[in-house]
Amino acid sequence: MTASAAPLDLDLDRESAVLVLEDGRTFRGDAYGAIGQTVGEAVFSTGMTGYQETLTDPSYHRQVVVMTAPHVGNTGVNDEDAESDRIWVAGYVVRDPALRPSNWRSQRSLEDDLRQQGVVGISGIDTRALTRHLRERGAMRVGIFSGERSELPLAELTGAVRNAPSMTGAALAAEVSTTEPYVVPAVGEKRFTVAAVDLGIKAMTPTLMAQQGIEVHVLPATATFDDLQAVGDAGPDGVFFSNGPGDPAAADAEVAVLREVLDARIPFFGICFGNQLLGRALGFGTYKLKYGHRGINQPVIDRSTGKVEITAHNHGFAVDAPVDADVTAPSDRDGTAYGRVRVSHVCLNDDVVEGLDCLDLPAYSVQYHPEAAAGPHDAGYLFDRFVELMSNNEKGNRG
Incomplete structure (x- = not known):
């Protein structure tokens, strides 16, 4: 089952990306952050603000975070609000990334940090549908594949997701x-x-x-x-x-x-x-x-x-x-x-x-x-x- 991107993407230069859940459901969108692939446990965060604190919270280690707020990155990032010295999320999923940050405290864009730290993400997908799916089916393993990796056969991508370690029993x-x-x-x-x-x-x-x-x-x-x-x-x-x-x-x-x-x-x-x-x-x-x-x-x-x-x-x-x-x-x-x-x-x-x-x-x-x-x-x-x-x-x- 595939869900296509709902929001209008104004950045026409983004490479393609696909999100693949372990139960086989996929969402196609655009690359956000680093290009490549990542796997982890899919979870959703309901905060409308505080994305920088979320990303740098070590508790999110090995988790791919889905943001339920539609617009992410509007206030950029700064050097004061981080909760640790790095981004810990395994991957990042947003609906509409900000085209440019607008805040007096902003020192750079969110995507700058994601790229610099090698965090693979996806944008332009229906995060409401994805969140509803996780609420109904429960948290599960997920992969994000962008650039050339997004064009690989779905069976290969799903296999990579299902081979990822589970959070149950993990000592992290x-x-x-x-x-x-x-x-x-x-x-x-x-x-x-x-x-x-x-x-x-x-x-x-x-x-x-x-x-x-x-x-x-x-x-x-x-x-x-x-x-x-x-x-x-x-x-x-x-x-x-x-x-x-x-x-x-x-x-x-x-x-x-x-x-x-x-x-x-x-x-x-x-x-x-x-x-x-x-x-x-x-x-x-x-x-x-x-x-x-x-x-x-x-x-x-x-x-x-x-x-x-x-x-x-x-x-x-x-x-x-x-x-x-x-x-x-x-x-x-x-x-x-x-x-x-x-x-x-x-x-x-x-x-x-x-x-x-x-x-x-x-x-x-x-x-x-x-x-x-x-x-x-x-x-x-x-x-x-x-x-x-x-x-x-x-x-x-x-x-």
Whole structure:
């Protein structure tokens, strides 16, 4: 089944391109970004702004991102808004690329960055039809082939897509993490020291912590508990696990380290992948969502206050925990004594678990992104809560 380009393409010099899904559906359009081929998991993002932050989010590693907003690239790109030092998406799909950027902060066009970093994309296709297909069939592998590659037999292209690795079972955090520790100093008076495990961390996270007077020591994904304990003069005041790509079920080493953190009663805060790893450490399972949550307009309810937050998401997996009652951590059956756990936040679109709160431990996490740039900022209070958690913790009780 083939869908032809719906929008009017005013750039007549573009080479041809084709997008091929693993179920055989194809979309023909025009090359956007680098010329060549790429494969990955097809996902869609519902944000109307913030494409630069999306592209540079390490959580999108090995994913081909479909933008549901029709016009992309209007504000160009700059050197200030990137969440890491490179573009991480495996491929990029847009309907109508901007002919030229128009924004006072723009330093170059989006396509300039895509080409320079070798990111293969496609434009001029019906992204609404593609998004509806992914919603109905679920996230799946996809390939983009441009230039001469777009003219190869469809059977050959489909075979390349189907031979691509699946996201299920993929351990990817070490592929996007820093290889060397680094420190983000506190802004103003230093109040706390935090060991942050980089599983695909976004630059805004340590920036916001630093604004709270936190000295952030960012460590590689392979950090051991001893590495965490070596942070600061007497160990860290808190531990943070970041967002990141891949299947949480494949992150056994990271979960083992997190259990040592919980055993030591060190205050813990996790975001996104960090939420899933806290769930696993407590004994809950995780599962792959049909098509995930990605974008900056996802409604989440805080079950303790009843407040609805509009939040930024990027996750294809979720924690399998009961949302209707406080429960004893399943890991307690193994004698770990983690106590009671509450699902603190729930997505109003589909009742997916969006946060965990340990009632007998100084630990909590959320599935979405309170550090959101370019917004929304409804959940920024969660960094205040981390400060409060560390303030209330007595180091002498860590054990």
